[in-house]
Amino acid sequence: MIVPPRPLGTDATIGILGGGQLGRMLALAAARLGFKCHVLCPDPQSCAFDVVRRVTEADYTDKDALDRFANDVDVVTYEFENVPAETATFLSARRPVLPDPAILATTQDRLVEKSFVTSLGIATAPFAAVDDRAGLDAALAAIGRPAVLKTRRFGYDGKGQVIVRAGDDPGAAWNAIGRQPAILEAFVPFSREISVVAARGRDGGVVVFDIGENEHRDHILAVTRVPAAISPALAEAARAIAGRIAGALGYVGVLAVEMFVVEEGGGRVLVNEIAPRVHNSGHWTQDGCSISQFEQHIRAVAGWPLVAPLRHGRVEMHNLIGHDVAAYRDWLTVPGASVHLYGKPVVRPGRKMGHVNRVFHD
Amino acid sequence: MIVPPRPLGTDATIGILGGGQLGRMLALAAARLGFKCHVLCPDPQSCAFDVVRRVTEADYTDKDALDRFANDVDVVTYEFENVPAETATFLSARRPVLPDPAILATTQDRLVEKSFVTSLGIATAPFAAVDDRAGLDAALAAIGRPAVLKTRRFGYDGKGQVIVRAGDDPGAAWNAIGRQPAILEAFVPFSREISVVAARGRDGGVVVFDIGENEHRDHILAVTRVPAAISPALAEAARAIAGRIAGALGYVGVLAVEMFVVEEGGGRVLVNEIAPRVHNSGHWTQDGCSISQFEQHIRAVAGWPLVAPLRHGRVEMHNLIGHDVAAYRDWLTVPGASVHLYGKPVVRPGRKMGHVNRVFHD
Incomplete structure (x- = not known):
């Protein structure tokens, strides 16, 4: 390179x-x-x-x-x-x-990604490779039910995955994901999903934004709330995990690490997914901080210094999805709300059309 | 129209x-x-x-x-x-x-502008028209010294104006501004200059940003500090003045009204100048508020609703002028600072190359 x-x-x-x-x-x-x-x-x-x-x-x-x-x-x-x-x-x-595209070989494949994360001593949900129909039975025996069967590649927003519950026919699940190389993950009883958006500069320095908590609807991110309602110790652990992942990847730019918070044993986080790019769950930084995830990414790839963000208050990011984008009109006059529309010419169900960042001084 | x-x-x-x-x-x-x-x-x-x-x-x-x-x-x-x-x-x-260009006939000419403002019952510094060399003598007799002789049209950043002090030769001043239609204004002993940035929608609704206080160097705006260090009563009076001017002009969009604060008689404001556009003294709103002067202007001309801004803290805007733009590197890592560069290909002395907005939570 x-x-x-x-x-x-x-x-x-x-x-x-x-x-x-x-x-x-x-x-x-x-x-x-x-x-x-x-x-x-x-x-x-x-x-x-x-x-x-x-x-x-x-x-x-x-x-x-x-x-x-x-x-x-x-x-x-x-x-x-x-x-x-x-x-x-x-x-x-x-x-x-930048970031080095070699990294994509790790993050484009759920199995390689999860194996990479666990190789760093960072916890994920239990998982097993599924190469064929017989492999799914073996994986289910090892992981238990309920479990989530996911294609190894090209999954996003809930596409390419299916839950296998007690009594479900594994063959139907295998067909549902198109009979392709997959990963079976234990369905962990998480209390919340959080996102850690981190930037790493060319000099190896890492700056992490405050942690957001995600709410999904129909497998698509609907709301991110910042800060996440987790303990300072757990937040610190989550930030450190994102930093270690960015460092181990030799990453330059912004990445987002989605994690599950499980309450068992006093609370801990499991890494779910790495997004090697700016991420929807970091949009709140545009209006909630003195620097956005987008500028932090541009600074990193430009070789410019990163900076620790100053957060202006509690923040909520609401996605405007599909025809719900019409709600932008109501948001325009909400105190502290900033409306973002993407200028997409065609509205389609499930399509991300815009978002709103709302800052609260409370 | x-x-x-x-x-x-x-x-x-x-x-x-x-x-x-x-x-x-x-x-x-x-x-x-x-x-x-x-x-x-x-x-x-x-x-x-x-x-x-x-x-x-x-x-x-x-x-x-x-x-x-x-x-x-x-x-x-x-x-x-x-x-x-x-x-x-x-x-x-x-x-x-939008705004209706007919308004420019008022604001492009200092004499027409000042006459318009006083016709609304709003105070300005004492002024008199100067049409020729003899008129300057008459104006000086009426206004007194020191006074400021300004061309009626095309002045900005201190260009086209000269101070006439006791003992100065009026003829030299007349020559300095190019012997053209002018206005003589009393040199008022102001304690500070403030800017009131206001937006008026197509429906006549007015939203005013918090008032900034300007510091000039070499007749060019150097720093705007928000909020201005003036009493709540004076701030309210200044906001009302900007709203009345916008309304009387039938203005749609953002305008800035520069005012002098004079301490005599318990403090009052004098209108100095109307800028019928977004203004350098409103740049702080980009990072200091939930909505910027630029978005407020776009909303107004689009016929979209305006919204009252949520200000995130105390704000300083620092202009990056001419070769001082190189200071952007130092600003990149200042906590709470947001750097804006304009992408101008050539640096010239006095040219506005960028600015920095710094927010303080204190």
Whole structure:
């Protein structure tokens, strides 16, 4: 990988792979710092295109387009974790790509990811590999029920997973996830799900945002509340875990670690998932802190110093999903609420259309 | 003028005249709300061009370019108060232009502006018109010395003005400002200069931000501190004045009213100047409040509701002027500080290159 020799100058251009709302908000954060951005995305209606001067509408494997893109930018980053390996390899030979796409081999596969986390001595829910139908029976015998069967790759927002309860037919579950390499995880009796959003700079320094607590509806994040209602000791343990993961990955940029809080034995956290990117559960930082997750990420990939955020109060982030986006009108006049809309031209059920950050001084 | 019949939809495009940092920050605020922006500016290096997809690089009087621009946008606003009258007239026949450019006839001329303010029963420093060299002598006799001789039009950041003290040659002052229509103002012994940034919606509702206190260096704003160190009664009077001015102008959008605080007689305020646009002294709202002056302006011109801001603490805004912009590096790691750089390609003495908003929870 090409490592940039020094911090980017303020005249630099940052290349962003992916034109969704995360790419859009990364570009908006970069603009505050004076950087130019160039977004590459195959979707002509990419909402990130609207906030930058230079765009490339091309497939991620279009070598000519990638070459032009690389020549126009000083550093490349990405908004999503499923960057094709050949894209990453092609770009990495031409420009620094941060975070290092080699990390994606770990986080794109739930089994590799969980194995990596446990190799650090960090707890997860008990899990077992499931390579075939017989393997599922063996895994169920080892893990017990209820358990969650998940595809190893390309799962998000509850897609590619199914719960196997007592009495359920394992064959139906195996069919439901498409009979592909999977992982079976124990269904842990967690009291809450928390997100730890951490930034790691090129110098190895780590800054962790205050911990948020997530509420999902229909497997999609609905609300994040900050701070999470957990003990200071547990919060400190969770922050340390995120820092250790970022360090062990040699990560540069922002990542989010989703964890379950289990109350047994006085309370502890289990790592559920690593998102190697800015994350929906960190959107509250835009209005709740002196620095957002997006700016922290841009600073990291630019080689600029990170800074500890000053949090302005208690914060709630409410997602605006699908046709519920119409609720933005009511939010506009709520005291302390900041409305964010992504400019997506088409509303679809389950589609993330915007969010609201509400700060409370109490 | 064409008045838009209803609030803009989230798919609307906002046209912005002027591509400097104010246009840039208006576009960034509009993007948060999902709007697209189209910036028109003659300068090919306009820093606002970098944060929007659609730009028109053309002179403000290029009718073909203005026509294409108008056809592409749903509403037009502007970042500067010297929009040529013919530009405003041309665009107003095609699209709603907000705030109504007719207001500029009042604020582009210091004499008309001061006369307007006093006609509302609002105090200013004593002033007199100066049409020629003899008129200056008459004005000095009426106003006394020291006094400030200012051109009626096109003055900003201390340009086009000169102080006439006891013993100074009036002829030299008259020459210094280029022997053009002017206004002579009494040099009032003010204790501080404050800025009242107010937004007025299409429905006539007014929302005023907390009042900032300005510190200038070399006639350029250097620091704004919020809240201003004035009594609650004086602050309330100042807010009311800004609201009355906005209402009397039929203003839609954000304006800033600069006022002098004089301590005589228990303290009162004198209106110094009206800026019919978002203003440098309102930049602190970006990080100091739940809503910025830029978003409040965009909401107003879009016909969206305004909202009372929640201020997160004491705030200082520090301008980064000319080569002092290099100080941004030190600010990056100051707790509670948010750095804004404008992406201007060339540094010039006196040029506004960026600013820093610092929030204190104390």
